[in-house]
Amino acid sequence: MKTNIIYNKDCIEGMKELPDESVDLSFSDIPFNINLPKKVKSRRQGFDGISYKDDLSDKQYAELIGNWIEQNYRILKPQGTLVIMSGWTNLGIVLNLVDKSNFCLLNHCIVKYAFGIYTKKRFVTSHYHVLFLTKSNKEWTFNKQKKYDEDVWLINRDLSAKKIRHPCPTTQEWIKKIVLTSSNEGDVVLDSFMGSGNTAIVCCENNRQFIGFEIDPQYYKISLERLSDKTSTSPNGDFATQKSLICIKEENQK
């Protein structure tokens, strides 16, 4: 399977095509499965018509994330890292699956941001969970970003991301911190739930190769458009940028 390309397919099917021990870092902001009411969904997306996959039963969700964790263990290199970003609502299911897996839990970080969605009768949610999991309990890539790098990150959400026609784009600064910490230049980074393409953009900007899967055809199209905009405005970009431009052209010609 080629790198620097986003595939419009189910991630489990796609991951099965990846060879054993071929990925340095796997990062995903996983589906929250919180079954947003239709009205909220279309307001957040800015248009109707996209069905966001957030209405699985607990059993189906556990099956999806369980299979995904298992595939990650197979495709990651021995010193590779899996980073899972999750909201709090289904965190219990995720942690339970992590516990049953062969991964070692290195860190459980919190991203604290300002301006969560207003609530009347409960506290406003203004954090995400970020789990760092390693295959090895001895060796892994870890490039500390500052001397005293804590497990609570105060990095605000990118509010300009509202323009992206996706209900929950991941803030690029969060992804950048993860990519810089847990991979090196030239490494292969996988995002199995690519959404609007932010991980691919961060990889292009930071000289990493990427592979992405996105099941929804419209989000997939948005990710290609955003990546194409990015690459066409940086003609002298690094090797990942140049390569992804070629791959996008090939993909669009299919």
Ligand SMILES: C[S@@+](CC[C@H](N)C(=O)[O-])C[C@H]1O[C@@H](n2cnc3c(N)ncnc32)[C@H](O)[C@@H]1O
């Ligand atoms: C939380 S969003 C990811 C947002 C993304 N990081 C971004 O910045 O736009 C999760 C994404 O996973 C996609 N998805 C859900 N189930 C999937 C599956 N089985 N395979 C691939 N993508 C899937 C959804 O369509 C959604 O775009």
